[in-house]
Amino acid sequence: METQTWIQISADSDFSYHNIPFGVFSTACNKEDARPATRVGDFIIDLREAERQGLLNGELFSKLSHKVFQGKTLNSFMELTRPHWQEVRRTIQSLLHVGSALDTNKELQSKVVIPYTDKIILHLPAQIGDYTDFYSSYTHAYNVGVMFRGKDNAIQPNWLHIPIGYHGRASTVVVSGTDIHRPRGQAKPPTAEKPIFTECKRLDYELEVAAFVGGPANKMGEPVKVDSAEDRVFGFVLMNDWSARDHQAWEYVPLGPFNGKNFGTTISPWIVTLDALEMFRVDLEPQNPEPLPYLKEKRHTSWDINLEVYLHADGNTKADILTKSNYKYMYWNIAQQLTHHSVGGCILNAGDLLASGTISGPQKHEFGSMLELSWQGTEKIALSEGKERTFIQDNDQIIMKGFAEKNGIRVGFGECAGKVLPALPENKYY
Template identity: 55%
Template sequence: MSQSFVPVPENSDFPLENLPYAVFSTENNKVHRICVAIGEHVLDLKAVSQLFPFQVQKSLQAETLNELMGLDFEAWDVVRSQTQKLLTKGSELDHNVDLKAVSIVPQSEIKLHLPAQIGDYTDFYSSIHHATNVGIMFRGPDNALMPNWRHLPVGYHGRASSVVVSGTPIRRPLGQTFPDGAEKPVFGACKLLDFELEMAFFIGGKGNQLGEPIRVDEAWKNVFGFTLMNDWSARDIQKWEYVPLGPFTAKNLGTTISPWVVPTAALKPFVLDNFPQEPEVLPYLRQNIPFNFDINLEVSLKPADQNEALISKSNFKHLYWTPLQQIAHHTVTGCNLRPGDLMASGTISGETPDSYGSLLELCWKGTKTLELPGGKTRKFLQDFDEVIIRGHCEKNGLRIGFGECVGQVLPAHPVPQ
């Protein structure tokens, strides 16, 4: 492995083989710039853009990743290769003391922002274990999966305007619910607030024209990179409103993503066979290339004034539907995707209770209690609880991390009179 001239601590999420993208600013320079993470620092790509081929320089000088995302996969490879070269010991940048001083910035001195302007956001429902668990809770084991679930990637269009970067607080929503035993709906603060452990990817490439589907085995050209996600959910609001048209205000209160976008190329050493699918899917969804990844995921819960406690350990590999199938199904109607669109996995749960990706499952619809250190217990999230999602891949001494996806619950606004 090549070594960077920037120190990379042992077990860092951000070695030279990773280089996740983000958008940052500093106290002395409020302009948003694109960077990559290396160890405990970032490389300001705008500051070194003149060291890249001319055709990609403009995209590296932008204030979001959209323009870089809008280039093709060959251009992404050029940027990644040159970035690794510049950060390697003995490189042109390593020997340029002045440029190094302005382009290598400690992460402790930066503020991170949403990595892209998100035009559209789609949330899928791609974990068979999660879908089965929820189905058992509400319909029983004989009807756990809806008849369509194994035939197509179920999803819904989310609210892009309420996607926020890690660290942004989430306000407990107000809404309409129908409590068990009630005679009519009531209005008030959500009582059953939940997290959802998810991952998401950003659409890149030239996208597709309206009316032109993307073929499943060509869809990899449109996957720019992956990020961690927490899709906050108001379960009591959702239960009352979701029939017949599905998620609405129970899902639009906020969706948190990590600031770091790990390029697909960094995940190649961790590719796995796709999840087995039975029955065979229709031809437009038949995927001939592996596009599944061994990404370890974990969720910790931190009540106010308490240490965080690990409450779930899952893995991306549990997803039944792949990102390529999600793109193929999303566009089979001719729906046009654009650079910066966000596609989420849905809750990622494993087979065992310690791998469930939501409190709805961990506490089995409130019938079980989650024990936390210090005598604390939870069935759903309380005000000032903080949810921390982390992820990493590890193999043969190589670790590729995704950083953190963090959000704290704030109390609801007073109920309007």
């Protein structure tokens, strides 16, 4: 029997009754008053006010000695355990049922439920302590390897044994809707004798899904075991890891990505929980060679999440779809990434962000970056209205979307969007 809810939710909404994502919002009349919330259809439920009104007092939640939704981020809530997150999600769902307190008490409803309009401002959902980006899609790793090393050496010997990653820059992770300036930096064109200081000529997107770490931190020196690693995953967001390919190509030897990857990273504002995505879990192909024991799971899985990337070219009336991929195109999954991250004893704190790396499928339209779609700039990408691209131009907007759908149930992420502004004048630098 279908659950009867008093709130109207369209069938194609990303924010269905089955979702209940977590985020942070404020309103245009009081931009600084950021507070935790969830979104249902075209409404926001103010979790700070719901907590004040005693609406969230489940068995576990009522035993807490402190409030968790009174701050400007979700970190206090994220520091709890997965059973706490599950209980709050179920409690919110119960408040949507016909006959609930929010249904029958209109005064209470007016305090807690807010229409989602253009007056709503969305913020980063958490204070991000550390940010790590992985490199876990086989097709992406293979494509990039072919471009730079040839088919015979496309996959490095360690890639099939270890989740490769690098430490990114948390200070420039921004919420969807934030403009990104084209970066300047060092590059060495193929025909140049020495490097030059220049604006990025090969600006790219990377389609990723990122996990927010939650739960009590592990102690320094104590790793997280792979079969319990998902209990440390608070939920997922979409991510665009903006990339300055020409700067990256010059600087990455011998220590890997640096300024070519740290000038801006955009995430979607609503964190979708693993519990909301459970029905979309899928088995992945067996890994070959078999992972070392600390990375070998009882069941190797990911989630069937459709991922799309649109480019709204400067001056065009509509956006063009560039990529249609899926989160199931992962070789190393989030449990293995998180476990490997901690294997040496690294502390993982609530609010840390772990990104998947570019997610590319086997077909060309599933490639998760323009580097792949244009094959390192050698092939033009046709757009509508007579335009074409190899990489992102000034005033282009990149829009990412993600959703899972099965048996009439839809769970989505909303948008992860950002517009590219021209580089700052050179006289700003020296």
